[in-house]
Amino acid sequence: MDTKGKASGKKINWLHLLGFMFGVMVIGSLAGIANAGNITTWYATLEKPPFNPPNSLFGPVWTVLYALMGVGIYLVWKSPDSPQRKKAIQVFIVQLVLNFCWSFIFFYFHLIGWAAIEIVLLLGMIIWMILIFRRVDKLAAYLQLPYLLWVSFATLLNVSIWWLNR
Template sequence: MSPLPEILFDVARNPFLAVGLPIGLGMASGFATGQSSRSNWFKNMTPPPGNPPKEVFGPVWTILYGLMGYASHLTVRAFDSAVTPSGTAQADQALQLYYGQLLLNLLWTPTYFFFKQKELALGNILALFGTVTAMTVKMHNLYTPFSTTWFLAPYCAWLGYATYLNAGYVFLNRDRK
């Protein structure tokens, strides 16, 4: 028996809901981020080298949320078609990691922008990166029609870059509150 509520499996079973849920939550988070990223607190910080224009983040995150959502759909299909208890358990664990990373992902924005806790946000993104890596490994080993790794590799790469940016803002602005 999975600790996840059945509704989370049902969301992932529907490809439109599986893709739409993270995109919708990401859009809500992005709207809030857009407002906060125009604040004096953020504008007055020294950005790390290679910091992209803020207009890049919305399209990139929309694509990444869609890809991770579709990976969750493939994972629940593997769960539903698993013929061994270990196959079911692995898919279940991958879905738990998926929803856990989605929560960590969505917590980063208020931690960084609303509470202005760059250091705590860095800890969050490091935990997120670890969770996404574990999720990618779990999903990679599932029997799916397409390798979920192709859907998650861009997310892993972007998280590495986002972690660099967060760490850069912490390091370059350590004397600012």
């Protein structure tokens, strides 16, 4: 975004931008809130690898990632109508649903192995989303790179926890 309130050469509608950011953060927060009780109970009893971050790190990281996702989908949504834009929005929705479901598979149902399979699917959808976003709005794609890196790390963490607790 430049100093004149433009992103990717287009004027920013701040209300829409905040709406997209808020909407994505609400969806992510709902999964987190619904499963919070299992973090201090069931999750605390699992054996974890030495690189497992403190629980206090997850909330702030996910807040930033959901905000970046919101900005990214806003930029795509603001782009001219095209088949690529439509596909980018569809892929975004699918990856967001997978993101939402992972928390329930892992924390609510305690299906660590199934969660590992699901997060690999999510990782693939994130890569696809970035590739499709790039065709529509490069900034939207680049804003998803921290999400890709974090979910790559989360995939390693999920698989490691499954391995240690199988």
